[in-house]
Amino acid sequence: MISFINILIYSLFILSISRMSATRSAYKGNIFAIVGMGIALILGLINLKSEYQIYATMSILLGGVLGIIGSQKTSMSQLPQMVALLNGFGGLASGLIGISETITELQPNILQLFIIFTGCITFSGSVAGFFKLSGILKINDYETLRSTSTILLILNIIGVFYAYNGDIEYIIGFAILSSLLGFCFILPIGGADMPIIISILNGLSGWCTTLVGFSIQNSLLIIIGTLIGASGCILTYIMTKAMNRHLLKVIFSSINKHNEISYLHNKQDIHTGTAQDAAFLMENAHKVIIVPGFGMAASGAQYELANMAKLLIQKYKVDVKFGIHPVAGRMPGHMNVLLAEADIPSELIYSINEINSEFKTTDIAYIIGANDTTNPLAKTQKDSTIYQMPILEVEQAKRILFVKRSLAPGYAGLDNPLFYDEKTLMLLGDGKEITKEIVTNLENDSN
Amino acid sequence: MEFYLIDILILSCFIGYFAIWNVTPMLHSPLMSVTNAISGIVILGALQSINFSNNIVTTILLLISIFFSSINIFGGFHVSAKMLKMFKNKDKTND
Numbered sequence: 001m002i003s004f005i006n007i008l009i010y011s012l013f014i015l016s017i018s019r020m021s022a023t024r025s026a027y028k029g030n031i032f033a034i035v036g037m038g039i040a041l042i043l044g045l046i047n048l049k050s051e052y053q054i055y056a057t058m059s060i061l062l063g064g065v066l067g068i069i070g071s072q073k074t075s076m077s078q079l080p081q082m083v084a085l086l087n088g089f090g091g092l093a094s095g096l097i098g099i100s101e102t103i104t105e106l107q108p109n110i111l112q113l114f115i116i117f118t119g120c121i122t123f124s125g126s127v128a129g130f131f132k133l134s135g136i137l138k139i140n141d142y143e144t145l146r147s148t149s150t151i152l153l154i155l156n157i158i159g160v161f162y163a164y165n166g167d168i169e170y171i172i173g174f175a176i177l178s179s180l181l182g183f184c185f186i187l188p189i190g191g192a193d194m195p196i197i198i199s200i201l202n203g204l205s206g207w208c209t210t211l212v213g214f215s216i217q218n219s220l221l222i223i224i225g226t227l228i229g230a231s232g233c234i235l236t237y238i239m240t241k242a243m244n245r246h247l248l249k250v251i252f253s254s255i256n257k258h259n260e261i262s263y264l265h266n267k268q269d270i271h272t273g274t275a276q277d278a279a280f281l282m283e284n285a286h287k288v289i290i291v292p293g294f295g296m297a298a299s300g301a302q303y304e305l306a307n308m309a310k311l312l313i314q315k316y317k318v319d320v321k322f323g324i325h326p327v328a329g330r331m332p333g334h335m336n337v338l339l340a341e342a343d344i345p346s347e348l349i350y351s352i353n354e355i356n357s358e359f360k361t362t363d364i365a366y367i368i369g370a371n372d373t374t375n376p377l378a379k380t381q382k383d384s385t386i387y388q389m390p391i392l393e394v395e396q397a398k399r400i401l402f403v404k405r406s407l408a409p410g411y412a413g414l415d416n417p418l419f420y421d422e423k424t425l426m427l428l429g430d431g432k433e434i435t436k437e438i439v440t441n442l443e444n445d446s447n
Numbered sequence: 448m449e450f451y452l453i454d455i456l457i458l459s460c461f462i463g464y465f466a467i468w469n470v471t472p473m474l475h476s477p478l479m480s481v482t483n484a485i486s487g488i489v490i491l492g493a494l495q496s497i498n499f500s501n502n503i504v505t506t507i508l509l510l511i512s513i514f515f516s517s518i519n520i521f522g523g524f525h526v527s528a529k530m531l532k533m534f535k536n537k538d539k540t541n542d
Contacts, residue, residue: 013485014462020470020478023534030477030527033485037520044494052497052506059510060490063517070518071525079526083480086522089515090486096512097492100505104496168504202479205486212492214452221492222452223459228482230463235475326472333475340533351472 005043006220012036013224017231023346040220076341077297080330081133084198087205088126094208095119099175101215107166113174115211116163117156120175121182122204128186129197133330142188149184156181185251192372192386193250196239198331203232235332242326242352244388270407273425275437278366278401281425282312282438283445285363287319289355291392292335293328295369295405296431302342304435305368309344311442322348323355323392325373356393365397367418368431371404375416400424403431477530484523490516 012032019029041060048056067086074082098115102108131137139145156177163174189197206228213221240247282288290309296302312318322344328335339349350358359365367374374394378386394400395418402424418424427434470478493512500506 014466016481016485017466017478018469020474020481022471023473026474026477027528027531027535030481030524030531033481034524034528037485037488037524040488040491041520044491047498048494049498055506055510056494056497056513059514060517063514063519064521067518067520067522068525071522071529074526076530079476079480079530082522082526083476083483086480086483086519086526087486089519090483090489093487093493093512093516093519094489096508096515097489097496100496100500100508100512103505103508104499104501198479202483206482209486209489209492210456212489216492216495217452218492218495219452219455221488222455223462224485224488226456226459227463227466228486230460231467231478231482234464234467235479238472238475329476331476331479333472333478336473337476337530337533340530346473346534349473 002043002047005039009036009040009043010220010223012039013227017227076338077300078134079337080194080198080334081130083331084126084129084133084201087198087201088123088130090205091119091122091126091201091208093119094205094212095123095175095178097212098215099171102163102166102171103168105166108164108171110164111211111215113160113163115208115215116171116175117178118204118211119208120178121185122201122208124179124182125186125197125204126201128183129194129201132187133194137187139187145184145188149181149188152177152181152184189250192327193243193245194330195327195332195334196236196243196245196247196250199232199235199239201232203229203236206230206232239327239332242390243386244390269420270426271422271424272428273401275427275434276441277425278427278434279438279441279445281399281401282318282364282366283316283442285318287321287358287362288312288364288366289321289323289359289362289394289397291323291325291365291367291370291374291394292339293325293368293370293373294330294334295371297329297335297338298369299405299431301368301432301435302338302344304432304439306339306342306344307439308435308442309348311439315442320348321350321355321358323350323352323359325352325370325390325392328370328373352390352392359393359396362397364399364401365394366401366403367394368403368435371416374418377415377417394418395421398423401427403427403429403434405430474531474534477527477534480523480527480530484520484527487516487520487523490520 013036016029016033019025102112159174159177162170206225209225309320312320324335376395377384378389378391493509497509
């Protein structure tokens, strides 16, 4: 009976993921997964000894309420932090199972120690990612953190032998060491590489589940854990490909090697404009490509952007398209979610490969909150950190409207030659305010 | 370790590989949060181990583990539902 229910549960999960091949069916896919999880929870509670049932139910309810409150409060631009934190909790849960398994048995086996290690690393790494993404922690001293994590790694390897004795204090010490290692390891990784890190941690939380499955000989956990692990690996692959970065380079090289930013040009070369100029240019254009980046999401400009696109299309008959870089947000597919939030139709949204050939015939590229993903230095400057990263080739457009809060460099700490280009008009200020002004101008102007 | 578990692992790798590549890049964020939520299935591991727990320390550790995985489960599913609803609504208006 139980094995039959197991078949039902993992089939539901696999079906739920395959439903995500289209936006139309994806919502139902989520419901499939919820049903599967519901069955699993009920099954787990029924098989529990009656004296534990009440406590377990209480923990589930408490966790459930906290989880729902937490996710309710998360806005779509805070999504990456939330996902990172939840990943961490998954890792922590596996780590705790590993610890309790080693305590129950006299002599821990290597598998259990490995569960503790990966679980704790996933947990603390995700917490570090959460801090980085929400901007609570700003790191300057990369080198110290690197050397600390090397020392911690060595201590960890020594710790394995002590923990193998099975004394509880050594096992706890080993868990703490592993947690510290994960924290110090993730912290110095560059902010621009965050989508990669989140994908890795996502995969790791799955592999933790697989390991627990091996430890307690539960095939359901192995199947599901591997599914998640595969998802994490593939997303990591897609992200590293989109940034043209080698995975090892992401992990082992800190991105801000030189904190000094070399400005390429004089600031006087910059042409600034107003929202009125921008509105005038856009209403007389035939084709406009909007390139949003994370800055757009941070200022919450997606609704104004949707209004602008709508006005341009309906009132001025302009051909409007959105060009999205795979790493435009802070996690894979983040920008699609943000644009969907503002009800921007998916037919207007194009990926980097589809849109790059179109910039040549484009009158205006409207860049808002994106910097590194449009930076032509990626093609020319060999020593830059973004060298050879595929970029949106906005420099081919006839005119560029660059909305930016200030002339400060982007996440990768690089100057952008586009600022000084003759055809660029810089619109300095808050992305939301400027887009709003443009919308007002577009509304008032007669056709 | 029983050997058939390795077979299951390898077969799941293949299923995972094909299932995930099939997902449209537009939905990669929801995919992440759904997989995140279902990684909370590790709660079954905690529920299974608690039956064999013979002292108070392990019981408490496992209860904490249950607590954290249920945050993961409920939070993950709720966030995914929130996201996927937006994609769903958008498709409706286009029809």
